[in-house]
Amino acid sequence: MEELLNILGKIYDMTAIGSFVENPSSLIMIALGFFLLYLGIKKEYEPLLLIPIAFGVLIANFPGGGMGVYATDGDGFVHYMKDGVEVAKNVYEMSLPEIAHDLGIMNLIYYALIKSGLLPPIIFMGVGALTDFGPMLRNLKLAVFGAGAQFGIFAVLLIASQFFTMQEAGSLAIIGGADGPTAIFTTLKLAPHMLGPIAIAAYSYMALVPVIVPLVVKLTCSEKELKINMKEQDKKFPSKQEFKNMRVLKIIFPIAVTTIVAIIVPDAVSLVGMLMFGNLIKEVGENTSRLFNAASNGIMNAATIFLGLSVGATMTVDAFLNWSTIGIVAGGFCAFGFSIFGGILLVKIMNLFSKKKINPLVGATGLSAVPMASRVANNIALKYDSRNHVLNYCMSSNVAGVIGSAVAAGILISFLG
Amino acid sequence: MQFNYDNFIDSLTLMGVGIATVFAVLLLIIFLGNLLISFVNKYVPEEAPKQNAPAAPASSAVDPNVAMAINLAISKLTGGKSKAEKIEKI
Numbered sequence: 001m002e003e004l005l006n007i008l009g010k011i012y013d014m015t016a017i018g019s020f021v022e023n024p025s026s027l028i029m030i031a032l033g034f035f036l037l038y039l040g041i042k043k044e045y046e047p048l049l050l051i052p053i054a055f056g057v058l059i060a061n062f063p064g065g066g067m068g069v070y071a072t073d074g075d076g077f078v079h080y081m082k083d084g085v086e087v088a089k090n091v092y093e094m095s096l097p098e099i100a101h102d103l104g105i106m107n108l109i110y111y112a113l114i115k116s117g118l119l120p121p122i123i124f125m126g127v128g129a130l131t132d133f134g135p136m137l138r139n140l141k142l143a144v145f146g147a148g149a150q151f152g153i154f155a156v157l158l159i160a161s162q163f164f165t166m167q168e169a170g171s172l173a174i175i176g177g178a179d180g181p182t183a184i185f186t187t188l189k190l191a192p193h194m195l196g197p198i199a200i201a202a203y204s205y206m207a208l209v210p211v212i213v214p215l216v217v218k219l220t221c222s223e224k225e226l227k228i229n230m231k232e233q234d235k236k237f238p239s240k241q242e243f244k245n246m247r248v249l250k251i252i253f254p255i256a257v258t259t260i261v262a263i264i265v266p267d268a269v270s271l272v273g274m275l276m277f278g279n280l281i282k283e284v285g286e287n288t289s290r291l292f293n294a295a296s297n298g299i300m301n302a303a304t305i306f307l308g309l310s311v312g313a314t315m316t317v318d319a320f321l322n323w324s325t326i327g328i329v330a331g332g333f334c335a336f337g338f339s340i341f342g343g344i345l346l347v348k349i350m351n352l353f354s355k356k357k358i359n360p361l362v363g364a365t366g367l368s369a370v371p372m373a374s375r376v377a378n379n380i381a382l383k384y385d386s387r388n389h390v391l392n393y394c395m396s397s398n399v400a401g402v403i404g405s406a407v408a409a410g411i412l413i414s415f416l417g
Numbered sequence: 418m419q420f421n422y423d424n425f426i427d428s429l430t431l432m433g434v435g436i437a438t439v440f441a442v443l444l445l446i447i448f449l450g451n452l453l454i455s456f457v458n459k460y461v462p463e464e465a466p467k468q469n470a471p472a473a474p475a476s477s478a479v480d481p482n483v484a485m486a487i488n489l490a491i492s493k494l495t496g497g498k499s500k501a502e503k504i505e506k507i
Contacts, residue, residue, distance in 0.1 A: 140451060265442065412431070
């Protein structure tokens, strides 16, 4: 009988049940993982990223699995148990095999690919390869709304600086840029301990664009404004500009933008430069088609998997279940809403002084969630007037918003990093 | 909670600098885009169509001298009213 109990005891020790009894809070994180999986799979909220993140949350929080990412303290030290003894080592002085051996493979992925800042620019390269700057070049003036819609970032920075350190507030505020890789990149540079909740908030709000954009538009725009037909305005006030060779223009454009951004905000080059490189290999065409395929498919997909899983794995009980997470969720929502409002406000101001009126939806799409924000805005316009297609106009500010948020990130990193 | 004056001033400064810089960059991009459009329209208005290599004569093609002789004969017979459009070996 005693032997049987002994065996049962060993089986109990082998399983994770004992750990759950000792530390039930990890069950909350596992439930969160299930919930995020539900949102990604069933509700189709950004499934390409939310599913890897959710699965990362799940596997990181099973006790004994060794898949959770160890956060560093202020001096870059990780504290972990080795052979029953607590060890503290500077993670930046550990070799990669040592990280893999002592901390597990998820930490290897995290420290080699994420903490080093490698994957967000790689994903930006893929985004660039999938972006068409044609609509922006055709409606170049509308690109200015990509700047107006960065208002939320700086407005929330002002508020959040009262509750967080400046670095943490900057990381939280960048959620208002509505760009996942930009938010991750900025957080890694400024407040890496907040990476998990910020990534989740950024991607969740991007998935909620079809809810948040109509809400802000409804609160701030009149029916008359939403009925402004951009094509009719174009007929009334035709543009003198003509395009004699769009292909060459699209090839020169990414090179020129990279040069300008590199001179003015060097800290934004890793994002904008990679975005424009991805776009360039797309626009060159047949001669770089192999590079384009790699950037937009293989490399982008692999980067997305590693990014999602390891960002999810940073969300352990200690890192997530605290008051700052609630602050991030609330602050992120405000940043998102303020950004949409900032774009709308700029349109309203310009409409006061210009004969050629602009639909405020073009301002609302100045945040970077491409192309979902434009599609949502187009649907709103069609609801008020079934002939009013604003998609192409919205894409101009929308694509400019990608550049705008990357520049804003560069400024935050430059000042607060 | 105490009001953090230093953070408030820092973030207010950053707000001013940040918004101004984002606007400056995008306005520069708009200006640059317009310059590029003018430049491309002026100097590279249209891509030169790729010169196709002359097609190799088909094996069934008739010798040009023979074709000319046939056309001359037809012209003489019809008083210049007709000519052969296509000559094929059967």
